[in-house]
Amino acid sequence: MFVFSRPAEATRQSLALARKHYENFPVASLLLPKRLRHAVAVIYRIAREADDIADEGHASQQERLQALQRYEDELRLVQAYIQPEQPLFISLQQVVRDHHIEVQPLLDLISAFKQDVVKTRYATFAEVLNYCQRSANPVGRLMLQLYQHDSTQHRKWADQICTALQLINFYQDVAIDLQKHGETGRIYLCADEMQQAGISEQDLRNQRCDTVWQAFFMQNVQRAEQLLLAGKPLGHHLPGRIGLELRMIVAGGERILYKLKRCRGDIYRRRPTLTKLDWPVILLKALCKQ
Template identity: 75%
Template structure:
């Protein structure tokens, strides 16, 4: 099963992506130097755990056992008992040094476990609950690292992180269908699909008629509303974290723009950020739009 890596000793390269652990602005040059190591360690933990849930050919039981081992280590950290494995000893130091909530890390493990066993979501409440554990902890950990963890900031951060997670779902509809065996994963709400007359076979057949386009754009618009609701966070946070957050939000807005333009044809036109998108994103972040 997934091997534990050596403790992180150098920062990871800068990334901006929108899935699970990749919501982290990993060791970005925008981060203060004293936080880059901490972010890199948390990123390594989250990436390894996510890979256990998603990568390789391990059985469902093996994946769950490996993730339970990660959870057990986190519970040791939470109880102020010495962690046993190298990565978690390093993570324990980061958690205690920065007074981070271990529950946020436990929530990530809960989401990764769910990815192993759950491939369908009955309604939007179920999907939001998954986002609460798979995406929102990332923003909360960053707020804690920056000593900016207020109730209002958490609300805005949760809205941004949930929106980014939803955006990624819509980018990866075709990719997720290939995961978890022949069933695939579908992060669209089953009740809404049924009401719109959209079936799972329609997704596999790459349906692109007006009914699918309307359903797809409805979902994108809902994610956009969440992103806009959390957008004030980037204007209220000062310094590097505010700029970093505005870059992330502007990147999300750019993907939304491309999702709208493709009008549901994410099978042949999966929206991604390209070189020419970054000047647009930078300008929006600089002028606090």
């Protein structure tokens, strides 16, 4: 964990960290206004480090939960306008005061990371959506607050986009998630839908890729696409940099969806990712506002 007290150092370290991770968080974007870079960097660092606590290293389940609880305790101090102990959260408290943002979205993120430590299976799509509401949607809501474009309709569209991007990430990472949590592995596909389709957990481990799996996979991809398209109007309603930023994020999601469709479920050997060749396509789509 980094320790810093100066805003410039916080921003520099966070931007460097962000560029090492594939994220839908626009912390490393050149479009981000200078006045928001420190705020976004601090928020990103908290989210990134808490996510790593849940996912990385060899700590026990109890150690991970205790570490995440310390983050939650610090956030609740910030929320109560009591000075926290760690420099990172002292920086956050200043961000909250300067930009009038809510702490609850960050608490929701911590809740999702705690869930990742203890929950590895999802019975229904409603359970998956509940997880996305806490693991992905808070990012969009925080950005709306920072840009001062927070409204009921904007939140609805942002939630749809963020949930869709989270689902897309799940479908990219079926094989990777199976390797987490030791022998158990994580599966974000719905158990009831898998059973109805005739697909078992062992099929995932065996990297099944027949027509049954392809049909099931494409149904999931199409559902994510419908959500992304439902939230897409937000990019046309937000002005200037934030509008372009969001249209690029949506276009990036659409590009991954295109690749998921092309691989037809063979994400074990051909995991779709964005490459340098994709960015001109993404930029063109964002600039054309379509």
